[in-house]
Amino acid sequence: MLISEKLIFVELQKTGSTHIKGLLKKLVGGENDGKHNVPSEELLASGKKFIASVRDPWSWYLSLWSYGCLQKGELYERLTNEKKWRKMLDKEEAKAGAAPEPEASGDDGEDKAKGKAKILPDHFTPERAKTFWYADPDNAEAFREWLQAVLAVQPLRKVLESGYGKSPISKVGGLMTFRYFTLCTKNGENVDKSVSTLEALRNYDKENCFIDYFVRNESLADDLIKAIEGSGIALDDNQTKLIREAKKTNVSSRPHGPDHYYDDASVQLVARREKFIIEKFGYKKAKAKL
Numbered sequence: 001m002l003i004s005e006k007l008i009f010v011e012l013q014k015t016g017s018t019h020i021k022g023l024l025k026k027l028v029g030g031e032n033d034g035k036h037n038v039p040s041e042e043l044l045a046s047g048k049k050f051i052a053s054v055r056d057p058w059s060w061y062l063s064l065w066s067y068g069c070l071q072k073g074e075l076y077e078r079l080t081n082e083k084k085w086r087k088m089l090d091k092e093e094a095k096a097g098a099a100p101e102p103e104a105s106g107d108d109g110e111d112k113a114k115g116k117a118k119i120l121p122d123h124f125t126p127e128r129a130k131t132f133w134y135a136d137p138d139n140a141e142a143f144r145e146w147l148q149a150v151l152a153v154q155p156l157r158k159v160l161e162s163g164y165g166k167s168p169i170s171k172v173g174g175l176m177t178f179r180y181f182t183l184c185t186k187n188g189e190n191v192d193k194s195v196s197t198l199e200a201l202r203n204y205d206k207e208n209c210f211i212d213y214f215v216r217n218e219s220l221a222d223d224l225i226k227a228i229e230g231s232g233i234a235l236d237d238n239q240t241k242l243i244r245e246a247k248k249t250n251v252s253s254r255p256h257g258p259d260h261y262y263d264d265a266s267v268q269l270v271a272r273r274e275k276f277i278i279e280k281f282g283y284k285k286a287k288a289k290l
Contacts, residue, residue: 004030168196174273
């Protein structure tokens, strides 16, 4: 988060936030307050304008995965962490204690594997994350399986991010939606349990979103100029030129475009789980080549 005299920039991961904050620092100054921090009540009442950045969800997940292929990022650390998986599995197995016992095999290891398979696909493990999901940025199948783990496997939501698995938002929204509500709405990390439908998300956002200007990654320069000027800061020609010509930073590299990685099923999965973001910002469904 960047706090300046007239504006505050809230950072939603993998939306060009590092690039935007760097530009704002040059143009309006300000102080850093962590990276993805939630604004305090004092800041919300400061009268300053709030700016946040967003991105097409299909590109967002691809960027998040590509960053993990560099062995970087909190999500990579969580999905490759044996202790976090074990803690999650222990809790899920305890909740499923009334489930039928697996057939006796005389092999405790096999019995445990069968019990685990009731909770997760048998091959979904932190080792799988290390050796397959994040091993090759060229591998479309690895990306699609990773996307299933992140968006479609309910128990893993407790591993992905603190608070996500317990939040009612996780019932209707993906990780991007959860991060949006945490950073861009008042008390978004602790919404009431009733906020578990798309309509409830829309209503909560309408009442509690405090962002004055959103900068879309796809039209970053134009949106950022509008946001700065809307915050009461005049930009001269050299400053607008700086914004338009600056090269993006912290970019995740990958050898192919989105159509290499997405198939119809994965396109639909993102569309379903990130419907709130897609509708709010008018994003169009990605067209994947098979």
